[in-house]
Amino acid sequence: DQQVKQNSPSLSVQEGRISILNCDYTNSMFDYFLWYKKYPAEGPTFLISISSIKDKNEDGRFTVFLNKSAKHLSLHIVPSQPGDSAVYFCAASSGYSSASKIIFGSGTRLSIRP
Amino acid sequence: DTEVTQTPKHLVMGMTNKKSLKCEQHMGHRAMYWYKQKAKKPPELMFVYSYEKLSINESVPSRFSPECPNSSLLNLHLHALQPEDSALYLCASSQVSSPREQYFGPGTRLTVT
Numbered sequence: 001d002q003q004v005k006q007n008s009p010s011l012s013v014q015e016g017r018i019s020i021l022n023c024d025y026t027n028s029m030f031d032y033f034l035w036y037k038k039y040p041a042e043g044p045t046f047l048i049s050i051s052s053i054k055d056k057n058e059d060g061r062f063t064v065f066l067n068k069s070a071k072h073l074s075l076h077i078v079p080s081q082p083g084d085s086a087v088y089f090c091a092a093s094s095g096y097s098s099a100s101k102i103i104f105g106s107g108t109r110l111s112i113r114p
Numbered sequence: 115d116t117e118v119t120q121t122p123k124h125l126v127m128g129m130t131n132k133k134s135l136k137c138e139q140h141m142g143h144r145a146m147y148w149y150k151q152k153a154k155k156p157p158e159l160m161f162v163y164s165y166e167k168l169s170i171n172e173s174v175p176s177r178f179s180p181e182c183p184n185s186s187l188l189n190l191h192l193h194a195l196q197p198e199d200s201a202l203y204l205c206a207s208s209q210v211s212s213p214r215e216q217y218f219g220p221g222t223r224l225t226v227t
Contacts, residue, residue, distance in 0.1 A: 004156075032214050043118070043204050043218030044157065089156055093214045099145035099164035100213040104156035 003027045004092050006105035014113055019077040021108050023090030026071065030092040034102065035064060035075045038087045047088075048075070077110075085112045117141075118219035120205050126225045129195060135222045137188040137205030145213055146188040148180060149204040151221070157204055163188060164210075195226045 005024045013019040021035075031052040036044035050057040050064045050073070057064050063076045077084055090105040118139045127133050137146065145164050149157040162170035163182040177199075179191040188205055202223050206216040 034214060036218075041220065043206070043220050046215050046217065049215060097164070097169075097213065099147070099162045099169055099208065099210075100216075101159055101162065101170060102214060102216065104158075106154075106156050 002106070003030075004090055004103050004105040006088075006090050006108050008108050009106070010109040010111070012111045012113055013080050015082060016079045019075075019080045019084065019110055019112070021075040021077075021088050021090070021110065023073050023075075023105055024071055025073075025092050027092070027094065027103075028071070029094040030103075031095070032093045032100075033064070033066060033073050034091040034093070035062075036089040036091060036104075038089065038107070044089055080110075080112045082112050082114070085110060118205055118207055118217050120203075120219035120222050122222060123220070124223045124225075126227060127192065127195065128227055129197070131195075132191070132193045134192065135190040135203055135205075135224075137190075137207075137219055138186055139207040139217070139219075140186055141207065141217065142185075142209075143207035143217070144185055144210050145208045146182060147206040147208075147216060148188070148190055149206065149218075151202040151204055153201075161190075192224075195224075197226050200225045 034049040035047040038044045066073045087107045091102045121136045148160040151157045160174045161180040166182045181189040202221040204221045205219045208216045
């Protein structure tokens with residue numbers, strides 16, 4: 001049973017426009033959410049995160065929105081750039097300790113077209 | 115240095131072989147992780163080490179044996195693997211103060227023949 005779901009396996013967006021990647025989760029115990037970006041032949045790279053006590057977190061061109069009642073989060077990238085083409089993983093975690101278990105979604109492949 | 119390194123990049127082994135994967139970080143992180151990623155699937159957690167002690171084992175078969183000899187190094191010893199164990203093995207590390215923001219290495223692509 002997937003606790004973190006990314007229902008769109010791929011997304012194509014024109015350069016300069018907004019990219020919106022979506023993620024749903026089922027476990028109400030999750031209290032921290034992350035987005036990772038992955039290029040081919042590289043490991044995932046941490047992009048941005050949000051705690052469950054917030055509904056928005058912004059870092060430059062990247063903004064993550066959290067809707068706890070809907071168990072939904074989204075990543076907005078604006079403006080989209082060619083270097084943003086990658087696989088994006090949504091991830092979630094619950095509880096806090098010195099080391100944490102992260103559950104990843106299946107990923108969305110974002111392609112930025114010129 | 116904000117890098118997690120993994121060696122080797124690629125490994126092909128037979129089902130009777132014994133091999134080891136190595137992961138190293140010099141960021142002072144005291145939590146280290148092993149993940150397994152199959153093609154077109156998300157990374158799945160295998161093991162977590164906190165302060166050089168095994169804290170999480172996600173019911174991984176005993177043919178995978180992790181080891182954390184010091185705070186910078188994490189090994190994964192492999193023995194009697196099956197072809198279905200072929201995957202990308204990712205190592206990650208994190209600060210104790212931000213355990214959920216994990217830094218990943220590039221992975222070792224393992225093929226079991």
